[in-house]
Amino acid sequence: MSLELITAVGRWLLPVLAALIVISCGGVLLRGNRKTGTIGYVVNAANGDSMALRSFETSIGRSKLCDIVLNYNTVSRFHAVIARRGGKWILFDTNSKTGTYVNKDRVVEKKFLENGDTLIFGNAMFKFYEELPEVIPQNYQNAYAKPEQNEHTFLYDDRRTPGDIVIPQMVREAGCNLENCITGELMEIDDMDEILIGRSEESHIRINRQSVSKYHALVSRNAYGHWVIEDLDSVAGTLLNGVEVNEPTPLHDSDIIEVCGYTIKFNDPR
Amino acid sequence: MNRIFKRTKWMYFLAILFLVGLTILAILFGTHARKWVMQPYNKHIYSSSGLVGGSTLYDRNGDVLVETVDGQRKYNKNATVRKATLHVVGDAEGYISTGAQTAFASQLTGYDLINGLYSMKQKPHDLTLTIDGGLSATAYRAMTEKGYDKGCVGVYNYKTGEILAAVSLPTYDIENKPAIDTSKDRWDAVYMNRFFKGKYTPGSTFKVITSACALENIDNIMNQSFNCNGAYTVVRGSQVKCTASHGRLSFRSALNHSCNSAFAAIASAQLTNDQLTATAEEFGFNDTIDVNGIECAKSYFSLEDAYAIDRAWCGIGQYETLVCPCHEIAIMGAIANKTGSTPNPTLIMKTVNIGTLSYVSSDIATQLDDLLRSNVTNYYSDSKFPNLKMCGKTGTAQVSGKEPHTLFAGYSQRDDLPLAIVVVLENSGGYGLTNCIPIANAVMQDALDRYT
């Protein structure tokens, strides 16, 4: 009797409960994974583009099937994978022809990454950050980003100092520097012997304008260790405090160097 | 990995396919469940001994036609009633597809889509049929006592649509089922209820339809006269023979005497293929009647590409035309009602919304009613049908290679006996007048005793 009752009630109750179960569980199931968000950055050293890493594994290569497509001849179709595993970052080289480097060390199969490491795929260079640093990108962007601003900003050559592009070294006692009068950015020069200004790529201060000669002017130390400026037979010429430089001229604090309208201030705290 | 993430979108296609499949399945269950349930192997409904659940079938008088006693299916106590109602009640095994136990299984089981067969398990669903066991037995006796072994008798209330008898021969006693070899002529189509599923050449009974067509299309038909010299020649060399040389006949007496010459003349010379076809289809030919889900045989009529001689034969019911007895009785009902329409035949008591079969205008129906009554008063004689105010038409249907079938279709005009009857005797030879009318009278007299 009670069995009949259970059946009679159950056949109405069970479908209702079953529907509620599937709805309540199914609702949760439909939600799926939370968005990963940005968990790291790869910054292109050539143009300053920063690419967010939004998944735990990111493939890099020339193929369109890769997450980050690098259209360089020296990059293999499927070159490398950046992965986050157990809280650590790992760079895998996936049988690339030209190799993958982390801070000049070639990656054999895989290598753990640290914040700020330099990654080289073929000849394309990148910086890896877990979070975009506050200080560096500003200099970065002034120096490298937005090619249309090149004519108003300095382009520091990075070739001679790979891995530390903007500031060659920490400030030494003297604290001499060159200041971009437009942007206010500083270039510490204490540990340098000469600073080439010009249009050529090996210039330390590169001003990418047609009117600027490839080897336009040179700031260097004289025999006494004082900084002097000389014009390197440029077409447009160089001005120091409004006067044309005809011979190596010593620099003093707050001197203004002018190259085709671009002004650089020499600072000597002493 | 974003590339891989994007690929997952394609996977939803599989879920959609699965959903489509489920939808198709749900639709199939919705449309086919009833059919799927009513399978002879369904152990919820049938056990080896018949319907599970003990549903009982009653006749209109409350007599048990079949019930379950101790897990066994028990039929009516009277062997004659059992034989007379065999085809209506049906068998548990489902050989007789039009039998109530098979055809009305869903009513008997109380099946519905929500509860399935659950409610059947709780309480048996009984069903009362419109059949009168006693009247059926009378019809059965009337046929078999004269030695007829194949045919059918149907009785139908043209006011309510109830079928009171549908006796089909050959039959057998289901409680003592004989060995049946359906390849033997003795058992020819034994499992078929001839009243619902039989198809017969109508013979002279079709003259009712020809008359209707003539009344509809020929203005002065009632005033015309016809000369019968024993045959009607359509064109040289092809003639329709008559049963006698009737001499000069009015339209009415031509129908009364069932004069082939006159009707062949009317059909071939005065009516067209289209007119006859229109009237026949108006009367429900080439259509089926649905009796509580039992689909009756389709009465067939066609005069496509027919010549005058074909039309002449058609006019006397001897062409390709075929009629189902249940349909014939409905035609009688439509005329008897004088409205041209009649309630759809039904086998289950207290069926609501049974529908109406509308065949012809009330004007034509009234005229046909008058003509059919004159058949009896002028020709068959009321003495053949005492106290019945009977109307009707006999027929003899020639069958190739065998004795002809004889038929009678008629009805009583009595207000207290609104019954129509059809009698079909297969390969009986002779005439409807001599074969069928005594049987019709015996059944109608019994009905008169029972219901007045």
Place this chain on the structure above:
Amino acid sequence: MSGPRWIPSLLLITAFQLISFAQVIFVDDGINTFAAIILGIYLVIEWGWAITSSFVLRKSSPALEFLAFFLTGIGLAVVASKGTSSLFTQFLAVVLGFALYVFMLWMLANIDRVEKFHMPMEILAIGLLAIGLIFASNKNGAYNWVQIGGFSFQPSEIVKIAFIFVGAATLEKIQTTKHITRYAVFAVICIGLLFLMRDLGTALIFFFTFVVLGFMRSGDVRTILFVILAAAMAAVLVVLVKRNYVMNRFATYRHIWDTPYGNGMQQTRVLTYSSSGGLLGMGIGKGKLRNVFAAVEDLIFGVVAEEWGLLIAFIVALSYIFIFVHSVRNAVGSRSAFYSIASCAAGSLLLFQAALNIFGVTDLLPMTGVTLPFVSRGGSSTISCWGLLAFIKAADNRTWAGKKT
């Protein structure tokens, strides 16, 4: 924090199972104590896991396990109503399957550990199938059962897990081309062995899973179409060579009503009895389909429809869609391509198997004799389904909430 948000769901499941189990436990001549104990333990396991996973292991919401528990519970109740002897083995299979689930969650947690298991899994898969082919005994025309001692099991069921394990890969593995050819060879061997066993249904499931894995790995639609085309041509070749065998197998498809007492028997019975139950069912244990051959294995969808009602049968079918969609949703944003691919593959495998079963017994597809995931009786099948579920759960990042990612 998953919090106690799962409690209403589990309460609903508990209510559902108490009512359904009661119909099994209270029999005409008293109480089925054995069934009561077993099903009681089952309820304890459900609550135990829910509490452990959310408070001790701090995993994400156990909704996925709940749905599997819901389906498994229906299967257990059907088996229990069929007879207590098979209830014990089925319950044992559920416990083993669940243990495998927990073990696989642990194993899958660390991708390095997964890498280490790669090769053993390949060997295990081919080894099991080879053993199956050599020692298998014939059951219903397929040589897919191995009898060891008193236990019999289907190697192909366990190999499903290995098949996905080997087929899924981390992104760096995918990028080395050597890897995919090796997997293709592995897949061909597996599917070939299944064909030799004449386990057509499972071979189809493996092939389908292979296609899904291949697509997820390469995203190359042309290659996938090529593979399917090649398989179709191979199938045509098989049909031409072994014409009679294949024709016999598929002769009944869409013609079941021609032979309701012959080859169409199982499907016609499923349709008739499913319809007999109506939307609400005849009551658990009150059905007639259970007496037909393989009722609680291949035909269990019909048994559920007849006894529990078409509504619940369709809700069961919908559960597979939810599990599948969850597997796809989890694949996005998982911690590795391995999890994404494995999750999609496991989800589609379960959905495909459910489709083959449900549409097979109802004659929308040819009947291939595969089980209904989680619900059908069958030790290997139940264990395998729970193992596959771990792949889906592992792709859920929230599974690892509280751990450093």
